[in-house]
Amino acid sequence: MSIDTEDIRKWTEAIELDPKDAEAYFNRGVVYFRIGSYERAFADFNKSIELDPNNANAYCNRGIIYSLQGNHNQAIDCFNKAIELKPDFANVYFMRGNAYVGIKDYNKGIADFNKAIEINPNDAEAYDCRGNAYAETNDYYQAIVDYSRVIELRPNDAKTYRNRGYVYAKLEDYNQAIADSSKAIELSPNETVAFSNRGAAYAMTKNYMKAIVDYTKVIELNSINADAYFMRGNAYAETNDYYQAIEDYTKAIELNPNFAAVYGRRGLAYKRINDYSRAIEDYTKAIELNMDANMYYNRGLVCVETKNYHQAIADFSKAVELKPDFTYSYINRGNSYIEISDYPKAIADYSKVIELDPNEARAYYNRGNLYAIIKKDYPKAIADYSKAIELDPNEARAYYNRGQTNLEVPEESNRIQAIDDFSKVIELDPNNASAYNNRGLTHATLENYCEAIDDYSKVIELRPNDANAYYNRGFMYYLANRYAWAIADYDKAIELETEDSRRRFFWLGKGKALLKLDKSVDEVADCFFQSKDILRIIVFVNESPIRDDDRECIVRGGYLKKVVKYDPFFKEITKGIKEDDLEDYKDLYIHAAWLISQLCIKNEYEKTVAHYTSKETSLKMLRDESEFRLSVLKKSNDPKEGLTLLDYLFNGQYKEDIFRNEKYEAFAGCFTFNLDNLNQFRLYGKEKTEIKVGTGVSIAIKDSFFSREMKLLTSFAFLDAEKLIKDMPIEKEKFPLYRCIYMDPTTGFVASVGHREEYTFQFTNADKEKWNIYKDDIDGILNSVRTMLVDLKNKVDGLDREIAGKLLLNLCYFIKDVGFKEEQECRIVTVEQRPKVHVKSDNSDEQYINYAGIQHHVEKICFGPQAVDMESYQKTLKDKELTIMCECSKRPYKESYSVETH
Numbered sequence: 001m002s003i004d005t006e007d008i009r010k011w012t013e014a015i016e017l018d019p020k021d022a023e024a025y026f027n028r029g030v031v032y033f034r035i036g037s038y039e040r041a042f043a044d045f046n047k048s049i050e051l052d053p054n055n056a057n058a059y060c061n062r063g064i065i066y067s068l069q070g071n072h073n074q075a076i077d078c079f080n081k082a083i084e085l086k087p088d089f090a091n092v093y094f095m096r097g098n099a100y101v102g103i104k105d106y107n108k109g110i111a112d113f114n115k116a117i118e119i120n121p122n123d124a125e126a127y128d129c130r131g132n133a134y135a136e137t138n139d140y141y142q143a144i145v146d147y148s149r150v151i152e153l154r155p156n157d158a159k160t161y162r163n164r165g166y167v168y169a170k171l172e173d174y175n176q177a178i179a180d181s182s183k184a185i186e187l188s189p190n191e192t193v194a195f196s197n198r199g200a201a202y203a204m205t206k207n208y209m210k211a212i213v214d215y216t217k218v219i220e221l222n223s224i225n226a227d228a229y230f231m232r233g234n235a236y237a238e239t240n241d242y243y244q245a246i247e248d249y250t251k252a253i254e255l256n257p258n259f260a261a262v263y264g265r266r267g268l269a270y271k272r273i274n275d276y277s278r279a280i281e282d283y284t285k286a287i288e289l290n291m292d293a294n295m296y297y298n299r300g301l302v303c304v305e306t307k308n309y310h311q312a313i314a315d316f317s318k319a320v321e322l323k324p325d326f327t328y329s330y331i332n333r334g335n336s337y338i339e340i341s342d343y344p345k346a347i348a349d350y351s352k353v354i355e356l357d358p359n360e361a362r363a364y365y366n367r368g369n370l371y372a373i374i375k376k377d378y379p380k381a382i383a384d385y386s387k388a389i390e391l392d393p394n395e396a397r398a399y400y401n402r403g404q405t406n407l408e409v410p411e412e413s414n415r416i417q418a419i420d421d422f423s424k425v426i427e428l429d430p431n432n433a434s435a436y437n438n439r440g441l442t443h444a445t446l447e448n449y450c451e452a453i454d455d456y457s458k459v460i461e462l463r464p465n466d467a468n469a470y471y472n473r474g475f476m477y478y479l480a481n482r483y484a485w486a487i488a489d490y491d492k493a494i495e496l497e498t499e500d501s502r503r504r505f506f507w508l509g510k511g512k513a514l515l516k517l518d519k520s521v522d523e524v525a526d527c528f529f530q531s532k533d534i535l536r537i538i539v540f541v542n543e544s545p546i547r548d549d550d551r552e553c554i555v556r557g558g559y560l561k562k563v564v565k566y567d568p569f570f571k572e573i574t575k576g577i578k579e580d581d582l583e584d585y586k587d588l589y590i591h592a593a594w595l596i597s598q599l600c601i602k603n604e605y606e607k608t609v610a611h612y613t614s615k616e617t618s619l620k621m622l623r624d625e626s627e628f629r630l631s632v633l634k635k636s637n638d639p640k641e642g643l644t645l646l647d648y649l650f651n652g653q654y655k656e657d658i659f660r661n662e663k664y665e666a667f668a669g670c671f672t673f674n675l676d677n678l679n680q681f682r683l684y685g686k687e688k689t690e691i692k693v694g695t696g697v698s699i700a701i702k703d704s705f706f707s708r709e710m711k712l713l714t715s716f717a718f719l720d721a722e723k724l725i726k727d728m729p730i731e732k733e734k735f736p737l738y739r740c741i742y743m744d745p746t747t748g749f750v751a752s753v754g755h756r757e758e759y760t761f762q763f764t765n766a767d768k769e770k771w772n773i774y775k776d777d778i779d780g781i782l783n784s785v786r787t788m789l790v791d792l793k794n795k796v797d798g799l800d801r802e803i804a805g806k807l808l809l810n811l812c813y814f815i816k817d818v819g820f821k822e823e824q825e826c827r828i829v830t831v832e833q834r835p836k837v838h839v840k841s842d843n844s845d846e847q848y849i850n851y852a853g854i855q856h857h858v859e860k861i862c863f864g865p866q867a868v869d870m871e872s873y874q875k876t877l878k879d880k881e882l883t884i885m886c887e888c889s890k891r892p893y894k895e896s897y898s899v900e901t902h
Helices: 003-017 022-034 038-051 056-068 072-085 090-102 106-119 124-136 140-153 158-170 174-187 192-204 208-221 226-238 242-255 260-272 276-289 293-305 309-322 327-339 343-356 361-375 378-391 396-408 412-428 433-445 449-462 467-479 483-496 500-516 521-531 534-543 548-556 558-564 568-573 583-597 615-622 644-650 656-660 678-683 765-796 801-807 818-823 870-879
Strands: 608-613 628-632 664-672 697-702 741-743 750-753 815-817 825-833 847-852 858-863 885-888
Touching: 003 022, 022 038, 022 056, 038 056, 056 072, 056 090, 072 090, 090 106, 090 124, 106 124, 124 140, 124 158, 140 158, 158 174, 158 192, 174 192, 192 208, 192 226, 208 226, 226 242, 226 260, 242 260, 260 276, 260 293, 276 293, 293 309, 293 327, 309 327, 327 343, 327 361, 343 361, 361 378, 361 396, 378 396, 396 412, 396 433, 412 433, 433 449, 433 467, 449 467, 467 483, 467 500, 483 500, 500 521, 500 534, 534 558, 534 583, 558 583, 568 583, 568 801, 583 765, 583 801, 608 615, 615 697, 615 870, 628 825, 644 765, 644 801, 644 815, 664 847, 741 765, 741 818, 750 765, 750 818, 815 818, 825 847, 870 885
Parallel strands: 741 815, 858 885
Antiparallel strands: 608 664, 608 697, 628 664, 628 847, 664 825, 697 858, 741 750
């Protein structure tokens, strides 16, 4: 018979002898408690209390049983009674402290442990439990003090070393955490929690292989420990061993199918090996088990990888719904909105990130990109890049993009800032060839040619096979009058370039440099002919200081005819014609190009032209909500648009449908030389909500809005202009401005070419002289045009009208009926092949092409004579921080010009 059984028998006999013996019930209860028979112990403690209500020990023991059963509040009541009966009862304070911990009232628990320790300063259990309570309240330093005291009292207590190591890890003192966990393992070699804790500490110090060893030991000790497989899988993932990580995650899921976090981490591992379908399956399962914002976010990232941007947006949206301050979700949703071209929502998301975290540099950077590239709101873009740089001074991309944006603003101060920005990029990334290239470009715009040459030389050092860099440096040598050096660089660019359109451009540059060196006309002509660009050859030769007979030889002689046969438009229109029969068509094509060269606007007195439009449309352009559009010309106010020249040349004897239904479409932006021309106000600018015309605005646009480089209109139908001028110090996405010719197609009389009216010159003596100089120039152009049009009519005589008419496509949209002479129009025109992906249609199905942003090229605005509510218009400009001078038209306006409605 065991001692406990003998004790129970003894106390039972005592109770039988004296059923009111409270002490006997208490003692038997103690024995029952000792052998784990809590129900019988509980009954005996109750009976003891019934017989002796002042038995503090009985209350204490009954409270312990309540605690073991999880009934902590009843336990606390018992302990309270015991303390009431015996205030210095240290063990009761200790037990009540544990009960308070059981209901997570840690502060009261700590107070009781304090009392127990006060009564018994060497109570190791009280220190240990108080340390645990401190750990639960995140008072890790005090927890360490208590655990250290326990170790003093019990030097071989593995559990306490384990706990102290855990707390050190919470304080990110991983070395001490590892030391304590190792001591716990030394004292208790099968201590799985210590191995697990040490593994976690190793992982936090990036010592993943040691972490794997510890987690493997945990698995050896407990093969069904799902957490150990999970943690070892994480360590494998950190070593990029994703396949082993997936194997561990899969085992953890087998052991615990509802382990949501494991599905999330396995999904991440699948994403890392580009198994996106399984990654999405795992994230979906994780969401099913636990609707967690991070899982929606991670699934959204996988959807981005698979370019399923709409689903990605839905996931990021759910993530921020569950976690409204989830900045990463807003950033990535913004990125996804960009991918589907929903730029306003992208800006809104980046703005939300900035609202939540004003120190999030990426949000400023991303929003700056949208302001710069899409909205073309350069001041806002620069402000955002500047804020990103302030927050992250070593972010080279922000400096680079701010430099690019400063280049878009035609102010010298912005160019200087651009140089500083590209210099900072170079400081941060000394091998950034693009930064050197763009700094060189910026120096070029400021005419700092020597500095630009140095930068392009660095680009060549970094990218020795970069044809553009050689061309750019050659162009700088040309502008610096170092023509031989320029030619050497052009030759290298030509040698390296594989794209034909670009090589042709380089040949043109070399020809210009040879002209400056007074090389033979044959040598110069050979370069020009290699360029295969008729109009540019004519312009360069006409403007170059060569002998008249050489000029005549190139323009009139056989040289240009050799070039024409390479022109893609000419080749297409004349295909099928025998070589011997092509000469007259070549002559016609060259003559038309020569005539076009006379129309390009370069006069110093024509630096500003006007565009008429409605208030609504102008505000959209000025706010950079839309770009300036080139509209399809077939829907212009002139029903004979593009056909006036053909009427003159063929006396109306041609099939109009052949030209109207051709596969080429002409687009134009129309301007006038006279800012407040009433004829224009009558024709354009009626607001949708108003009956009267003349309610719009006239926008005075600077010459910076147009290209200075002439090119045949059809060239853009065959060449990618953006690709052609990539990285070159030439204006991008711009077309030259040409004046229109006004003629009577019946008589052939050329009444005028577009020009400024005499009244636009203020008549001081100096202005009279300017007018006289200007008039002489215009008269010279007019006389030249009259002669050349007569010659043109002679050249079409005997040619196939359909072929000849099509070859004149480059010219015909600059010739208008004399009835429109008062418009004094000039225009930019491009011809596109149908269909073109960048041709767009608005709600009225009118086709157009986006040309460029207008905001930074406006000199002033003139309100129409019938315009109303212009104060709110000017306020809108002011709110946009646009300092554009506005004025009202002073021209008289008759009410009879109003439009009647029926």
